[in-house]
Amino acid sequence: MSLTHYLKNTVPFPAEELADIISHFERESVQKNKPLVREGQVCAKLYFIEKGVGRSYSLKEAGKEVTQWFFVEGQFMSSIESFFQQNPSLYYLEMLENAVLYSITREKLDLLFARYHNMEKLGRLLSTEMLTRVANKLNAIQFQTARERHDYMLAEFPNIANRVALGHIASYLGMTQETLSRIRRANP
Amino acid sequence: MSLTHYLKNTVPFPAEELADIISHFERESVQKNKPLVREGQVCAKLYFIEKGVGRSYSLKEAGKEVTQWFFVEGQFMSSIESFFQQNPSLYYLEMLENAVLYSITREKLDLLFARYHNMEKLGRLLSTEMLTRVANKLNAIQFQTARERHDYMLAEFPNIANRVALGHIASYLGMTQETLSRIRRANP
DNA sequence: TGAATTATTTGACATAGGTCAAAAGAAACC
DNA sequence: GGTTTCTTTTGACCTATGTCAAATAATTCA
Numbered sequence: 001m002s003l004t005h006y007l008k009n010t011v012p013f014p015a016e017e018l019a020d021i022i023s024h025f026e027r028e029s030v031q032k033n034k035p036l037v038r039e040g041q042v043c044a045k046l047y048f049i050e051k052g053v054g055r056s057y058s059l060k061e062a063g064k065e066v067t068q069w070f071f072v073e074g075q076f077m078s079s080i081e082s083f084f085q086q087n088p089s090l091y092y093l094e095m096l097e098n099a100v101l102y103s104i105t106r107e108k109l110d111l112l113f114a115r116y117h118n119m120e121k122l123g124r125l126l127s128t129e130m131l132t133r134v135a136n137k138l139n140a141i142q143f144q145t146a147r148e149r150h151d152y153m154l155a156e157f158p159n160i161a162n163r164v165a166l167g168h169i170a171s172y173l174g175m176t177q178e179t180l181s182r183i184r185r186a187n188p
Numbered sequence: 189m190s191l192t193h194y195l196k197n198t199v200p201f202p203a204e205e206l207a208d209i210i211s212h213f214e215r216e217s218v219q220k221n222k223p224l225v226r227e228g229q230v231c232a233k234l235y236f237i238e239k240g241v242g243r244s245y246s247l248k249e250a251g252k253e254v255t256q257w258f259f260v261e262g263q264f265m266s267s268i269e270s271f272f273q274q275n276p277s278l279y280y281l282e283m284l285e286n287a288v289l290y291s292i293t294r295e296k297l298d299l300l301f302a303r304y305h306n307m308e309k310l311g312r313l314l315s316t317e318m319l320t321r322v323a324n325k326l327n328a329i330q331f332q333t334a335r336e337r338h339d340y341m342l343a344e345f346p347n348i349a350n351r352v353a354l355g356h357i358a359s360y361l362g363m364t365q366e367t368l369s370r371i372r373r374a375n376p
Numbered sequence: 377t378g379a380a381t382t383a384t385t386t387g388a389c390a391t392a393g394g395t396c397a398a399a400a401g402a403a404a405c406c
Numbered sequence: 407g408g409t410t411t412c413t414t415t416t417g418a419c420c421t422a423t424g425t426c427a428a429a430t431a432a433t434t435c436a
Contacts, residue, residue, distance in 0.1 A: 066331070081320045090327075113309070120308040121301070127315030132269045134319060138326045139278075142362045143254070146423070166384065174330045179423060181385055334393070354414065367393060369415055 001074035003048045003102045011122045021112055021119060025102040030095050037093040042086055043079035045103040052099025053163050056091040057171075067172040070157050070164070076126060077101075096164050141174050149173045150183050189262035191236045191290045199310045209300055209307060213290040218283050225281040230274055231267035233291040240287025241351050244279040245359075255360040258345050258352070264314060265289075284352050329362050337361045338371050 004022055007013060013021070025048070030036065032052075037043045039058060047054075054071040056079060068091055071077035082089035083106060095101075104112075112119045133156065140152035153173055154161070161169065170180035192210055195201060201209065213236070218224065220240075225231045227246060235242075242259040244267060256279055259265035270277035271294060283289075292300075300307045321344070328340035341361055342349070349357065358368035 060331070068327075080316075081323065084316050085320070113312075117305040117308060120305060120312055124301075124308055124312040124315055127312055127319055128268075128272050131315055131319045131322060132273070134322045134326060135269065138322060138329065139256075141326065141330050143248070165382095176424060177384075178386085178425085182423095185385080353412095364394060365414075366395085366416085370393095373415080 002050060006048065006074055007122065010125060011118050013116075013118050017116050017118060021116070024108040024112060025104045028101045028103055030099050030101055032095050032097050032099070035092050035094050037079050037082070037089050037091070039090065039092055040088045041082075043082035043089045043093065045078070045105055046083055046109060047077045048102040049073050049075055049077055050100040050102060052095045052097045052101070053160065054093065054095045054099065055164070055168060055172075056093050057168075058091050065168075065171065067168045070160055070172065072157065072160070080130065096168075146173070146175045146179050147183050147186075149175070150180065190238060194236065194262055195310065198313060199306050201304075201306050205304050205306060209304070212296045212300060213292045216289045216291055218287050218289055220283050220285050220287070223280050223282050225267050225270070225277050225279070227278060227280055228276045229270075231270035231277045231281065233266065233293055234271055234297060235265045236290040237261050237263055237265055238288040238290060240283045240285045240289070241348065242281065242283045242287065243352070243356060243360075244281050245356075246279050253356075253359065255356045258348055258360065260345065260348070268318065284356075334361070334363045334367050335371050335374075337363070338368065 003025060004018065007018060007021065028047075030052075036045075036047070036054075049071055051073060053073075054077050056068045056071075057065050058068060060066050077093065079089035079091050079093055081087060082091075086106070113123055136152070136156065140149045144152065150173060153169065166180055166184075167177045170177040173180065191213060192206065195206060195209065216235075218240075224233075224235070224242075237259055239261060241261075242265050244256045244259075245253050246256060248254050265281065267277035267279050267281055269275060270279075274294070297311075301311055324340070324344065328337045332340065338361060341357065354368055354372075355365045358365040361368065
């Protein structure tokens with residue numbers, strides 16, 4: 001889904017606002033597995049994914065990678081707390097496939113928030129939506145068994161199973177890859 | 189903390205905007221343990237807590253209550269997804285102490301969002317802040333041991349331990365009350 | 377294509393935290 | 407103030423999922 005399309009569908013921007021907003025984004029082609037942000041850096045940009053899948057992850061003891069979130073086409077991607085609070089990021093951000101992104105810096109975004117009431121509304125709606133998604137995952141992680149969490153994931157990210165490594169999904173779901181592998185075997 | 193004070197501290201509202209905004213809220217004294225919202229109802233109001241502690245919780249098998257979140261003085265409280273998406277609430281909402289709240293309906297809030305760009309910004313900032321909090325809890329629940337989660341809770345809700353029942357805190361932290369009791373004994 | 381690398385599956389065993397039951401302590405109420 | 411009710415603690419035992427290690431399977435790339 002294109003950025004223009006996405007914006008129009010979310011808030012009814014007048015054409016000239018839309019054009020100005022889009023003009024503040026920059027198109028980027030990025031290669032898979034090249035970190036967009038590293039842990040400890042302040043995340044400088046908010047990305048919109050036109051094509052590709054991305055993830056945020058962190059390194060635990062013994063260099064073990066733990067995936068925190070997946071981002072797919074038609075979604076915004078960032079190390080959200082870092083980008084909005086300008087704190088050092090707790091996560092790495094990378095694309096898992098060669099991808100096409102549209103990026104915007106914090107300054108430009110703030111300018112757009114201040115300039116257009118509609119844009120501020122978009123920001124509010126996106127935050128609220130993300131809040132709902134994170135709350136859903138929290139619910140899954142806190143109250144569901146490994147198998148139920150696997151089902152939650154299929155609903156939240158349909159078809160991601162075919163695009164990303166089992167180990168990434170397992171850590172996203174808070175289980176080992178051995179456990180996920182056994183669940184897949186048991187679930188037809 | 190009063191609502192006026194809180195609003196002023198978050199976004200620099202001109203005095204007349206502030207007065208108009210405040211006038212759309214209603215002061216309510218509510219008794220402890222009386223549900224403000226029941227599971228399955230659409231949550232009609234957003235509350236600001238001037239005095240008291242509240243929680244959201246749901247009923248699991250065998251009528252077991254599971255606390256999902258705590259809300260303290262100077263915070264907004266609601267069944268957030270229900271209030272903003274107008275879906276049936278997944279949770280009950282109640283105060284755990286006799287309390288003083290300021291409430292606003294969705295219609296009035298939407299009117300304020302549309303009327304004042306500043307208000308939209310407040311909404312965005314609150315969403316983002318809540319998102320950060322939920323993400324922090326998710327991180328704790330997913331990656332930390334029972335003992336570390338207990339420490340996370342002390343940081344997120346300092347001093348709540350003295351105000352609410354151990355069983356409520358245990359279920360909030362995703363552990364049994366027996367486990368929380370043993371942690372408290374072990375941690376001086 | 378075939379060797380090297382990386383990802384997934386399988387098996388044997390360990391453990392944090394759960395469950396169930398009962399005792400001890402607090403709080404509420406007549 | 408003593409009885410009832412609710413909350414917290416303690417103990418014995420159990421289980422879902424983790425850990426470690428090794429065997430397959432799938433990808434990558436010379």
